[in-house]
Amino acid sequence: MTHAHNIDPKLLEILVCPLTKVPLRYDAQAQELISDQAKLAYPIRDGIPIMLVEDARKIED
Numbered sequence: 001m002t003h004a005h006n007i008d009p010k011l012l013e014i015l016v017c018p019l020t021k022v023p024l025r026y027d028a029q030a031q032e033l034i035s036d037q038a039k040l041a042y043p044i045r046d047g048i049p050i051m052l053v054e055d056a057r058k059i060e061d
Contacts, residue, residue: 007044017042018051034059 007026015024017035024033024042032041033049040056042049 007047007049011049015049015051018053032057 006028012024012026012033015033016022017024017038017040019040020035020037022035022037024035027034027041030041031044033044033051034041035056038056039059040053041059042051042056044050
């Protein structure tokens with residue numbers, strides 16, 4: 001079983017959605033950064049946020 005990587009809280013404070021420029025919500029269980037405004041979930045792979053719109057998952061309401 002692999003352990004979830006923790007994201008540095010200071011990093012979370014400065015990361016914003018590349019589309020909307022709004023702060024992101026961290027979903028530790030899914031290992032994603034959520035942009036509620038853009039309806040996108042950016043993956044976190046090996047503790048590294050992947051902030052590419054083309055890699056983001058569209059989320060439903």
